[in-house]
Amino acid sequence: MTNANSTPLLQVKHLKKYFPIRKGFFRRTVGYVRAVDDVSFFINEGETLGLVGESGCGKTTASRCILRAHAPTSGEMLFRTKDGQTVDLAKLKRGELRPLRRQMQMIFQDPYGSLNPRMTLFDIVGEPLLVHGMTNRKERTERVAELLQLVGLRPEYMQRFPHAFSGGQRQRIGIARALSVNPRLVVADEPVSALDVSVQAQILNLMLDLQKRLNLTYLFVAHNLSVVKHICDRVAVMYVGKLVEMATTEELYRAPKHPYTAALMAAVPVADPRIKTGNVELKGEVPSPAKPPPGCYFHPRCEYAVALCRTQPPEFREITPGHFVACHRADELKLPGIV
Amino acid sequence: MPPLLSVKNLKTYFFMDEGIVKAVDGVTFDVRAGQVFGIVGESGCGKSVTMKAILRIVEPPGRIVKGEILLNSQSAHNGNRVIDLAQLDANGKEMRAIRGAEIALIPQEPMAAFSPVHTVGDQVIEAIMLHQPVNKREARQIARQMFADVGIPMPEQRLDEYAWQLSGGLRQRAIIAMALSCNPRLLIADEPTTAVDVTTQAQVLRLLRRLQEERNSAIIFITHDLGVIAQMAEYVMVMYLGLVMEQGPVDDIFHAPKHPYTQALLRSIPSMDSTPRVNLPTISGSIPHPFNKPRGCPFHPRCPKSMPGKCDVRVPALQAVAENQSVSCFLYHDAEVAE
Numbered sequence: 001m002t003n004a005n006s007t008p009l010l011q012v013k014h015l016k017k018y019f020p021i022r023k024g025f026f027r028r029t030v031g032y033v034r035a036v037d038d039v040s041f042f043i044n045e046g047e048t049l050g051l052v053g054e055s056g057c058g059k060t061t062a063s064r065c066i067l068r069a070h071a072p073t074s075g076e077m078l079f080r081t082k083d084g085q086t087v088d089l090a091k092l093k094r095g096e097l098r099p100l101r102r103q104m105q106m107i108f109q110d111p112y113g114s115l116n117p118r119m120t121l122f123d124i125v126g127e128p129l130l131v132h133g134m135t136n137r138k139e140r141t142e143r144v145a146e147l148l149q150l151v152g153l154r155p156e157y158m159q160r161f162p163h164a165f166s167g168g169q170r171q172r173i174g175i176a177r178a179l180s181v182n183p184r185l186v187v188a189d190e191p192v193s194a195l196d197v198s199v200q201a202q203i204l205n206l207m208l209d210l211q212k213r214l215n216l217t218y219l220f221v222a223h224n225l226s227v228v229k230h231i232c233d234r235v236a237v238m239y240v241g242k243l244v245e246m247a248t249t250e251e252l253y254r255a256p257k258h259p260y261t262a263a264l265m266a267a268v269p270v271a272d273p274r275i276k277t278g279n280v281e282l283k284g285e286v287p288s289p290a291k292p293p294p295g296c297y298f299h300p301r302c303e304y305a306v307a308l309c310r311t312q313p314p315e316f317r318e319i320t321p322g323h324f325v326a327c328h329r330a331d332e333l334k335l336p337g338i339v
Numbered sequence: 340m341p342p343l344l345s346v347k348n349l350k351t352y353f354f355m356d357e358g359i360v361k362a363v364d365g366v367t368f369d370v371r372a373g374q375v376f377g378i379v380g381e382s383g384c385g386k387s388v389t390m391k392a393i394l395r396i397v398e399p400p401g402r403i404v405k406g407e408i409l410l411n412s413q414s415a416h417n418g419n420r421v422i423d424l425a426q427l428d429a430n431g432k433e434m435r436a437i438r439g440a441e442i443a444l445i446p447q448e449p450m451a452a453f454s455p456v457h458t459v460g461d462q463v464i465e466a467i468m469l470h471q472p473v474n475k476r477e478a479r480q481i482a483r484q485m486f487a488d489v490g491i492p493m494p495e496q497r498l499d500e501y502a503w504q505l506s507g508g509l510r511q512r513a514i515i516a517m518a519l520s521c522n523p524r525l526l527i528a529d530e531p532t533t534a535v536d537v538t539t540q541a542q543v544l545r546l547l548r549r550l551q552e553e554r555n556s557a558i559i560f561i562t563h564d565l566g567v568i569a570q571m572a573e574y575v576m577v578m579y580l581g582l583v584m585e586q587g588p589v590d591d592i593f594h595a596p597k598h599p600y601t602q603a604l605l606r607s608i609p610s611m612d613s614t615p616r617v618n619l620p621t622i623s624g625s626i627p628h629p630f631n632k633p634r635g636c637p638f639h640p641r642c643p644k645s646m647p648g649k650c651d652v653r654v655p656a657l658q659a660v661a662e663n664q665s666v667s668c669f670l671y672h673d674a675e676v677a678e
Contacts, residue, residue, distance in 0.1 A: 054536035054537065054538060054539075055507075055536055166625040166626065166628075167382075167625075168625050169625065196381035196382050196563065196626060197381060197563060197565065197604060197607060197608055198381060198603070198604060198607055198621070198622040198625075198626070199625055199626075200607070200608075200609075201607040201608070201609070201619040201620070201621045201622075202621045202622075204609065204619060205618045205619055205621060208616060208618065209618070223536065223537065225537070225611070226566075226608070226609045226610055226611050226613075227609055229609065229611060229615060230609035230613065230615050230616070230619070231609075231615070231616065232615075233616075249615060250615075253611070263538065264537060264538065265611075266541075267537040267538045267540065267541035268537055268566065268611060269540070269541075269544070269564070269566035269567050269569065269570040270566055270569065270570070270610070270611060271565040271566040271568075271569045271593065271605070271608060271610055272569055272593055272610075273569045273570070273589040273590050273593050273594075274590065274593075274594070276570070277570060281541060281542055281545055282538040282541070282542070285506050285508060285509075286506075286536075338611045338612070
């Protein structure tokens with residue numbers, strides 16, 4: 001699936017997003033929350049990159065920076081546009097960004113909060129079309145009908161309001177809206193975590209199906225490792241604003257190289273009573289991104305930590321082709337994976 | 340010996356302006372002392388309302404319309420006898436002596452469960468003093484010991500902190516400490532790990548398992564996560580739209596599921612060892628709105644084995660099909676629910 005020779009659709013280099021902490025009467029900046037702290041990764045066209053981590057690790061902030069919902073503090077985000085040019089999304093001004101927004105869309109986590117209850121499906125799905133210049137109402141109606149069909153909803157529903165739909169159907173509406181302007185990159189932020197188990201599978205299948213048909217590229221942000229394993233070609237793991245590991249899904253799950261990745265996988269309860277999981281326990285708490293520990297951010301919780309880990313932050317390096325890891329002991333550790 | 344808790348044909352309805360929502364519509368189960376009893380189901384299946392009915396905290400317009408909730412009580416206040424909780428005054432002395440002391444609750448959202456204007460210590464101490472004949476100093480001692488037992492570091496300092504000063508994991512531990520402070524014989528855990536991350540979830544589940552073994556209290560464990568159920572429960576009850584679809588020992592539910600709903604639910608979850616990027620088997624359609632529940636078996640419109648003329652007309656009763664395992668499905672028997 002991954003093609004090493006193709007130029008990536010999106011290349012993120014040393015992305016940083018710091019939020020200032022202000023205090024006192026003059027709102028003086030007394031520190032920074034390093035939500036995203038020097039993150040580099042790439043996504044090839046047509047593939048799905050999973051971005052996983054626990055709450056507060058910066059995965060949502062990173063994905064929002066890519067869409068420029070947040071202005072990044074520093075770093076480059078090189079995006080290959082439809083006509084083959086490469087632009088740096090981090091440097092573009094508002095007006096210059098607008099035509100590019102057609103090519104990058106987002107699917108949100110909460111299917112209830114992300115749809116305006118006062119707008120009909122036609123208005124919701126048709127709004128991006130209107131914004132991007134499809135002013136003819138008849139054309140828009142046709143396109144919305146086509147999109148609703150694409151995501152498995154009946155076009156007759158067009159005049160209804162979101163409240164008439166279940167969570168899964170609403171998520172389909174959100175997907176139709178994202179796809180309305182023919183994007184190439186779709187950022188899906190926890191698209192199935194708010195859905196019921198029996199509906200999750202439907203949405204995952206729909207996303208896989210649409211990807212094949214429309215040659216979409218997904219950045220799939222999630223915390224559920226089983227879902228990520230199912231849908232992603234490659235996975236990047238984040239911890240306190242930094243990437244700790246990135247590899248193909250198969251390799252990451254079979255032979256994780258970072259102790260945090262291994263701990264995350266060991267923590268997932270397996271839906272089989274004959275396999276007992278949860279015996280390896282990750283001690284302690286996730287540190288605050290405003291006051292991260294020195295050295296490797298994971299060392300206070302890491303059972304493999306040595307003196308070097310406490311002082312020297314590890315570099316995010318490629319240890320085997322396509323497998324990146326930020327751990328001093330990556331070469332010597334043998335960590336258990338799954339399967 | 341009679342079971343610790345025996346729920347018989349419990350019906351809890353909500354009388355709304357738009358009509359009656361039959362949230363729990365004839366649920367029967369037994370919980371033995373020291374057993375971990377899992378209830379799984381998707382949204383709207385009535386698992387939380389069942390829990391609220393047992394604690395008698397169903398808010399109006401909901402009320403228990405039928406059924407018995409027999410608690411084998413052994414307390415200083417109520418003596419050793421079987422009490423039908425459904426017959427008690429929800430705000431009466433007897434019920435208040437049971438709630439919190441004999442049956443305790445671990446709620447889903449630990450932030451919402453604590454008052455933000457009182458320290459967590461004061462809230463735990465209040466619960467202890469309400470149910471035990473101790474003075475404030477002794478109550479604080481018990482609270483401190485409970486905090487230490489559930490693995491809260493520096494328990495003495497934490498008692499004087501507010502809920503919002505604690506991290507998600509610590510808050511969940513504090514709630515567990517509060518629930519256990521009066522040595523309940525039955526603990527109801529309503530989605531106790533839904534709001535926390537996987538690594539915290541693993542810590543909390545391990546803690547609950549340890550405490551349950553040490554104290555031999557029974558736990559009713561409510562969740563929608565099949566992985567958590569497989570790891571925690573001994574006996575499982577599967578609910579759908581207010582009815583019990585199937586119940587049995589955890590191994591049978593996961594390895595020999597009988598009801599088509601249980602079978603479909605288990606197939607539809609992406610697991611750590613399923614083939615990636617292949618469409619998952621799904622359950623067609625979505626969960627019906629509680630106002631237009633289908634006639635007959637509630638699952639029949641989504642069921643691949645639905646028998647026209649039977650499943651869409653009559654409601655199957657819960658019948659034993661193997662030792663300890665019972666199913667409400669016409670594929671296995673012909674018993675129907677008497678109206």
